[in-house]
Amino acid sequence: MGAELSRIAEQAEAARRAQADHEEAEQARAAREAAEAQAREEREHAERLAQEVEEERRRQRVAEEAAERATIVAQQEQERRQRAREEENRRLHAEREAAQEARQAQTPTPEEYSAFREVIQHTEGFFHVALSGIAGSGKSSLVNSFCGKHNMDLGAAAVGANKTNFAVARYPDPHPSSRFVWYDVPGAGTLKVPDWNYFNDQGLFVFDCIIVVVNNSFTATDVAILSNARRFGIPAFIVRSKADQHIRNLMKDIGYNSDDEGGNKASYFARARDQYVAETARSIRTNLQEAKLPDQPVYLVSNIGLQAAVTGRASEKMLDEVKLLTDLGGAARRYAL
Ligand SMILES: Nc1nc2c(ncn2[C@@H]2O[C@H](COP(=O)(O)OP(=O)(O)OP(=O)(O)O)[C@@H](O)[C@H]2O)c(=O)[nH]1
Ligand SMILES: [Mg+2]
Incomplete structure (x- = not known):
């Protein structure tokens, strides 16, 4: 009877230990999973941040390129106007010269x-x-x-x-x-x-x-x-x-x-x-x-x-x-x- 009791007690103890091990393992797994989840979340957060930074950089690049294009267009427009002005001046000058030439009498026969x-x-x-x-x-x-x-x-x-x-x-x-x-x-x-x-x-x-x-x-x-x-x-x-x-x-x-x-x-x-x-x-x-x-x-x-x-x-x-x-x-x- 005594032996029976002590075997039962041992079994109970073993069961309790097994339970405790199991709980510990469960806790450890839960902790690991929680850590993994947090790590994943942090990674995802970091990725999101990186994406946002990348997106912001891209927006800046696009804006810079647009500004650059606008500057080039403005420069081209300025150059075009300058050329038109020069052309107009040349035309007026030629007209004046021609008028002056016309005022020069032809040599008489x-x-x-x-x-x-x-x-x-x-x-x-x-x-x-x-x-x-x-x-x-x-x-x-x-x-x-x-x-x-x-x-x-x-x-x-x-x-x-x-x-x-x-x-x-x-x-x-x-x-x-x-x-x-x-x-x-x-x-x-x-x-x-x-x-x-x-x-x-x-x-x-x-x-x-x-x-x-x-x-x-x-x-x-x-x-x-x-x-x-x-x-x-x-x-x-x-x-x-x-x-x-x-x-x-x-x-x-x-x-x-x-x-x-x-x-x-x-x-x-x-x-x-x-x-x-x-x-x-x-x-x-x-x-x-x-x-x-x-x-x-x-x-x-x-x-x-x-x-x-x-x-x-x-x-x-x-x-x-x-x-x-x-x-x-x-x-x-x-x-x-
Ligand atoms: N006060 C003053 N009047 C003058 C003088 N010379 C001309 N006039 C007057 O200016 C007007 C025109 O003079 P004209 O000698 O006919 O001029 P013109 O160059 O021969 O004129 P066109 O033959 O029409 O080309 C006339 O009323 C003149 O009396 C001057 O030295 N003093
Ligand atoms: Mg006269």
């Missing part, structure tokens, strides 16, 4: 040359001076002054509105010893006398000297006459007339009131004259530079002042009248040599 010489009655030993320029600039009045005449004198060239001549008019200098022949050339820029090809149309190439009578502003026609005269080797003078009128206007502009008896007229005149001289010289110089023509003087005159100079009278209102006569004399002498 020998027939044209002798026909025009006949028209102006070109005479050996005389100095043939053309007064050319824009309509209304004062050409006819200056022709009269060179001939020592007033505009109203008998035989004087007609002046003023609607008195424009449509053909070159010849005025031999009335002074017995003079070798000058003055020519009143139709004014350019009217419908009947377009400035296009003015130089050739008026046969300016047959003259020994050309005076360009400049109006209020220096025009493309004036430039064309000068550059063609240069091409044909004809001495050309720039003359701006109506100095008296321009100075009178300037006096008013700077405050002179002709009704004001006490007004200092002489000082207003001096100031206006100096301003007129400086402004005209500056404007002509700039225009010559822009037209790529060499600098040359501009003679400021009035028809009355020039008439006085020709007839040997002095006038304090004169500007460059005497100098103009002197320099024309010099050109005539050089021509005769």
Whole structure:
């Protein structure tokens, strides 16, 4: 009985130990599984993180590539615009050159040359001076002054509105010893006398000297006459007339009131004259530079002042009248040599 009991107790003990082992094994397995599950979870978490990082990097790469592409497109667009601008500039430049070229008179044929010489009655030993320029600039009045005449004198060239001549008019200098022949050339820029090809149309190439009578502003026609005269080797003078009128206007502009008896007229005149001289010289110089023509003087005159100079009278209102006569004399002498 005792043995039986102790065997049962042993069996119970063995069963208990087996149970305990089993439980321990179970716990160990559960712990392993829990550890494995945690490790798996951590791994998965890490993988997810890695994926997210990778996804973020990919997004950044895509964004960077898009930005890069946008920069390239913008650069290309900028380059395209720049090329278009350059192309437009080239086109404008070529157009200007072509226009300038077109303004260069064609070389006249020998027939044209002798026909025009006949028209102006070109005479050996005389100095043939053309007064050319824009309509209304004062050409006819200056022709009269060179001939020592007033505009109203008998035989004087007609002046003023609607008195424009449509053909070159010849005025031999009335002074017995003079070798000058003055020519009143139709004014350019009217419908009947377009400035296009003015130089050739008026046969300016047959003259020994050309005076360009400049109006209020220096025009493309004036430039064309000068550059063609240069091409044909004809001495050309720039003359701006109506100095008296321009100075009178300037006096008013700077405050002179002709009704004001006490007004200092002489000082207003001096100031206006100096301003007129400086402004005209500056404007002509700039225009010559822009037209790529060499600098040359501009003679400021009035028809009355020039008439006085020709007839040997002095006038304090004169500007460059005497100098103009002197320099024309010099050109005539050089021509005769
Ligand atoms: N005050 C003043 N007026 C002038 C002078 N020269 C010309 N005029 C006036 O300006 C106007 C035009 O002068 P014109 O001599 O006919 O000019 P133009 O260049 O021959 O004119 P077109 O033949 O039409 O081309 C006229 O009313 C002249 O009296 C000047 O030196 N002083
Ligand atoms: Mg005239």
